[in-house]
Amino acid sequence: MPATVLVLVETINDYLPILEHQGFHLILAPTPAERAEAITRHSGQINAVLTRGPLGLYADEIAALPNLKIICVIGAGYEHVDLQAAADRGITVTNGAGVNASSVADHAMALLLSLVRDVPRCDAAVRRGEWPKIMRPSLSGKRLGILGLGAVGMAIAKRAANGFDMSVSYHNRQHRSDVSYAFCSTPTELARASDFLVIATPGGLTTKHLINRQVLDALGPKGFLVNIARASVVVTADLISALEQRRIAGAALDVFDAEPHVPDALKSLTNVVLTPHVAGLSPEAIEGTVELVGRNLVAFFSGQPVLTPVELPTRISNAVL
Incomplete structure (x- = not known):
């Protein structure tokens, strides 16, 4: 019997045939209601879950899936996957670190250019006839300055240094x-040494x-x-205050604390550029990500080591199995 994968991600439908052609049975549950219903209705059938960090x-969901063996996370982040619960059950967790690095780096540079050159305000003015x-x-x-020099940070650094003659x-x-x-x-030292600070x-x-x-404050008014x-890397209240008081010149954000909710205070500011968490979305990145998920699933269910394992915490010995 083929393994059954519960798919919680809402942006990859065009590439799910990659997994189906590998013999996996998919249950799609991209909304909270569908997710809860799928876990209840198919709890004993689900062997794998495909999710992303914010989802x-x-x-409690892991506990409700008695035959869950592997959790595959799209992208590098896995902040809302309960790694301790996975470790206690002996469940493997993988991620997609590096696969969408080019797409994210492109978007980071697009945001930086839009912000520093004030492209949105110029565009709006021309449309008004100004x-x-x-x-x-x-x-x-x-x-x-780049906070986090992993695959994404390195891709940003190369674009900045080689394309814009920036010091990094x-x-x-x-x-x-x-x-x-x-x-x-x-x-703080990094911010003090930077004109532009990118969180990666x-x-x-x-x-x-x-x-x-x-x-x-170390980044400063320019x-x-x-x-x-x-x-979560940023104290949002501190950022809003710094923007309102012009203690920094501006910010470009693709991520928010309670997505899809965006604070009205950010929307009202003229020194902010906002996008709806789309940095990692490109046909190339999504196809590569789903292909990596497929390779991890095939390896796991063939008894081979997965390609991109996430390190899990120490298993609690008295955990209920």
Whole structure:
């Protein structure tokens, strides 16, 4: 009997035949109501779950799926997947780190250009029949700071350094000896060394609220912030305050705390560019991501090691199996 995969992701339908052609039976549940119904109705049938970081998979859901063996997360982040519950059940978790790096990096640069050059305001003015001569900074030769130099951060760094002659600095959990970019030991130090600060680190407890008032003040009134990672990395109230008071020049955001809700305070600001969490969405990225999910599933159900395992916490010995 083929393995049954519960698909919670709402943006990949055109590429799901990749998994079907590999012999997997799919149950699609892209809305909260469909998700709850599918878990209740098909609880004993589901062997795998396909999700993404913001959608996650919670402990009560894992407990309700007695035959769940593997959770595949699209993208790098898995912040709302209960890793402890998975570990206690011996469930494998994989992610798609790096597959959509090019798409996310492209979007990061698009946001940076739109923000710094004030493209949305210029576009709106022309559509109103106006012809303003808006003076805006250039990107060339500026200092770019990247928080998180993984696959996405590296792709952004290459675009900035090679395409715009920017100097690049970064803060990472560890110094990287394989790159020539300047390492900063704290986010505050990185912000102080940057004209533009791009957040490219995964979400989760270890990165929560790394960007706070202190960091934003270090970025300063001429500095710009771009977040294509996770909203949890930033203290949103501190960001809104800094934007309102012009303690930073502007921000471009693709991620928000309670998606799809966006704070009205952000919508009302003229020094902000907003997009609906689409940085990782491109035909190339989605196809590559689903192909990786397929390879992980085939490997797992063939008894082989998965390609992109997520490290799980220590199993709690008295967990109920």
